[in-house]
Amino acid sequence: LCKSNGRKGYSFYSRSLNQVAAERLLIDQQLRGALERGEFSLVYQPIVYSQGGKLKGFEALIRWNNPELGSISPVKFIEVAEQVGLISEIGTWVLREATEQLKAWQLKYNRPLIMSINVSPRQFQDETILPALKSVIKQTGVLPGSIQLEVTEGLFLSASDRILDGIDYLKQSGVLLALDDFGTGFSSLSYLNRLPFNVLKVDKSFVDGLTTNSKDLKMVQAIISIAHGLQMEVVVEGVETAHQISLLRDMKADSIQGFYFSRPLSAKEAEVQFLSKPVILEMNEDIWDKL
Numbered sequence: 001l002c003k004s005n006g007r008k009g010y011s012f013y014s015r016s017l018n019q020v021a022a023e024r025l026l027i028d029q030q031l032r033g034a035l036e037r038g039e040f041s042l043v044y045q046p047i048v049y050s051q052g053g054k055l056k057g058f059e060a061l062i063r064w065n066n067p068e069l070g071s072i073s074p075v076k077f078i079e080v081a082e083q084v085g086l087i088s089e090i091g092t093w094v095l096r097e098a099t100e101q102l103k104a105w106q107l108k109y110n111r112p113l114i115m116s117i118n119v120s121p122r123q124f125q126d127e128t129i130l131p132a133l134k135s136v137i138k139q140t141g142v143l144p145g146s147i148q149l150e151v152t153e154g155l156f157l158s159a160s161d162r163i164l165d166g167i168d169y170l171k172q173s174g175v176l177l178a179l180d181d182f183g184t185g186f187s188s189l190s191y192l193n194r195l196p197f198n199v200l201k202v203d204k205s206f207v208d209g210l211t212t213n214s215k216d217l218k219m220v221q222a223i224i225s226i227a228h229g230l231q232m233e234v235v236v237e238g239v240e241t242a243h244q245i246s247l248l249r250d251m252k253a254d255s256i257q258g259f260y261f262s263r264p265l266s267a268k269e270a271e272v273q274f275l276s277k278p279v280i281l282e283m284n285e286d287i288w289d290k291l
């Protein structure tokens with residue numbers, strides 16, 4: 001490809017590779033000590049039941065604000081953190097912070113609420129996740145069943161049987177398990193049976209074509225049917241329009257997450273918009289009426 005583009009193409013390509021490498025290096029440098037300097041925070045995106053429209057809980061998503069680099073997307077820095085061995089430390093912080101927030105909200109609002117937390121395969125390989133989870137559950141006293149761990153298929157590419165057994169064990173404690181980004185990458189149906197997942201999260205890439213591409217619609221329908229057949233709930237991610245919601249409700253998707261309801265919010269904003277008032281129901285009745 002580079003050659004066929006001639007010298008210009010080649011030099012452009014190699015320069016951009018250098019840029020990528022330089023950016024990685026900067027991220028790597030700044031990532032060290034970022035936790036100690038308090039540069040990470042969490043934002044929370046609501047997950048809403050598609051029937052009735054009640055709030056199910058939130059997905060915790062990490063944010064990094066660095067004085068040198070500004071605000072860096074987790075898509076960029078999580079991968080670097082995994083490669084340079086910093087992910088477990090960061091992941092443990094996420095787990096603690098999100099669970100403490102969950103506990104505070106459960107106490108304050110006295111309502112059922114789950115917190116869904118992204119976990120990197122490396123946290124299982126390093127075997128830091130189980131002790132961290134045990135300790136934070138013990139310390140906060142949350143019900144294990146109100147914590148949901150989101151893993152991707154990357155786990156299966158790297159985890160030994162022993163690690164998968166460990167996760168199985170973890171599940172017996174009641175912690176929920178979700179398969180994130182389903183339908184992207186090399187998703188194999190056999191993954192669905194390798195671990196006792198409670199939830200399958202359908203990736204945004206299918207949702208984008210839901211109203212325009214009948215094949216995407218069929219695909220989501222089939223995924224929902226397989227998941228339900230295996231006693232898994234379906235959460236659909238990246239939902240942005242009322243039309244998509246209406247189709248997903250008809251297809252019996254269990255819950256919905258996306259900009260339609262809200263972008264990920266600070267804890268304070270999440271409280272005001274989704275926890276302090278019983279608005280989710282009313283708000284959603286409005287939404288359902290509008291369809």
Ligand code: C2E
Pocket residue numbers: 045060061062073074075078091094118119120150180181204237238239240257258259260264
């Ligand atoms: P994910 O776990 O699949 O999270 C969903 C991503 O989609 C989030 O991006 C969210 O802001 C975005 N999103 C949600 N609804 C919509 C929508 O309607 N439209 C669009 N365009 N986007 C939507 P974010 O926060 O940038 O996170 C990206 C990825 O970074 C996450 O994908 C996850 O893989 C990773 N990540 C985020 N936080 C953590 C963390 O604490 N630990 C680990 N290991 N990974 C994390």
Ligand code: MG
Pocket residue numbers: 059118150180
């Ligand atoms: Mg996720």
Ligand code: MG
Pocket residue numbers: 180181201203237
């Ligand atoms: Mg996802």
Ligand code: MG
Pocket residue numbers: 181
């Ligand atoms: Mg994703």
